[in-house]
Amino acid sequence: MITMQELRDHYRFSDDDGELLKSLAPLAGQNQERFSREFYDYLYGLPETAAILNSSNRERLREMHSNWFMSLFAGIYDNHYLNHLTRIGHAHVRVGLNVHFVNAAMNQIRHFLLNLIDGNYSDREQRRILREAVEKILDMNLDVMSSSYREEELKKVFVSRKIESFLIKATERFTYGLNLALVLALAGVSISVVCLFVWDITHIFTGDMEKGILSALGELLILWMMIELMDNEIKNLKGGKFNILVFIGVVIVAMIREILITTLRHDALQTQTFLAVTLLILGIVYYLVSKSQQMQPRV
Numbered sequence: 001m002i003t004m005q006e007l008r009d010h011y012r013f014s015d016d017d018g019e020l021l022k023s024l025a026p027l028a029g030q031n032q033e034r035f036s037r038e039f040y041d042y043l044y045g046l047p048e049t050a051a052i053l054n055s056s057n058r059e060r061l062r063e064m065h066s067n068w069f070m071s072l073f074a075g076i077y078d079n080h081y082l083n084h085l086t087r088i089g090h091a092h093v094r095v096g097l098n099v100h101f102v103n104a105a106m107n108q109i110r111h112f113l114l115n116l117i118d119g120n121y122s123d124r125e126q127r128r129i130l131r132e133a134v135e136k137i138l139d140m141n142l143d144v145m146s147s148s149y150r151e152e153e154l155k156k157v158f159v160s161r162k163i164e165s166f167l168i169k170a171t172e173r174f175t176y177g178l179n180l181a182l183v184l185a186l187a188g189v190s191i192s193v194v195c196l197f198v199w200d201i202t203h204i205f206t207g208d209m210e211k212g213i214l215s216a217l218g219e220l221l222i223l224w225m226m227i228e229l230m231d232n233e234i235k236n237l238k239g240g241k242f243n244i245l246v247f248i249g250v251v252i253v254a255m256i257r258e259i260l261i262t263t264l265r266h267d268a269l270q271t272q273t274f275l276a277v278t279l280l281i282l283g284i285v286y287y288l289v290s291k292s293q294q295m296q297p298r299v
């Protein structure tokens, strides 16, 4: 944990800077109301920050932000002041405020203060040193406030950061290896299906024509399904999104093949009806999933 002295050293914040800020206190006091109004206009103008404000005690919040503004010019920048800044950071983390908005809000505050100095000090050198002091204190504030977010990130460790990142990497590699093995296995199976297809084609010429044609058609369907699966796996390996639709398609193809076989075997009507109804349901599911995928924004 950094001390206030270290923070001051790192930002080259001198006692003179402290005095300069203190000299701005009367001007800041005259503009405190305007600051508060403009700050809240800004926060209410953004949906994300407005949502946070709406779920907080508005009056108390306004007072806290307004007091913080005046504390910039109190002239005392000790460890007590540092604790105050740390508390602000934690308060923001607690309400789930994204650090991005703290940075953006600080930018607005910076413009407000620099404009105030420009509009009220005619001496160029005086303006320069006042602006420098203001820039330093705002950056020091932002530094401490945003470090609370880093602290929260670091807290999210179960055993040790090193071991955890090693485990995550190892698991990622393992999954990648498994996917690779799956693609190879699919390729192997596809080759067997091609052999089976050739074998069934020979059936057509050696007698049982109907059986040969239907079986060959079944194998073609399986092959088409294998291609889809492999395509999906390869996309997955390249970092693409997992596509559930492919799996529904695969089941549909398997059903169609089953229907072909049952017709060939002249199975009971009940079995055939059952398969036909299942196919219809799968078709509806396929349609609904593909519709919902079309409606989702692409990422």
Ligand code: HEM
Pocket (backbone or CB within 6 Å): 043, 049, 050, 052, 053, 056, 061, 064, 065, 068, 087, 088, 091, 092, 094, 095, 097, 101, 102, 103, 105, 106, 109
């Ligand atoms: C540079 C910008 C900001 C500064 C200097 C600042 C300053 C402060 C201060 C001094 C407190 C009181 C902390 C305490 O003593 O408990 C506080 C709390 C709070 N701030 Fe900010 N704030 C900033 C940006 C924002 C933004 C962008 C939001 C967005 C909505 C926000 C929302 C809040 C809320 C909701 C709390 C109350 C947390 C609680 O209930 O404990 N602040 N802030």
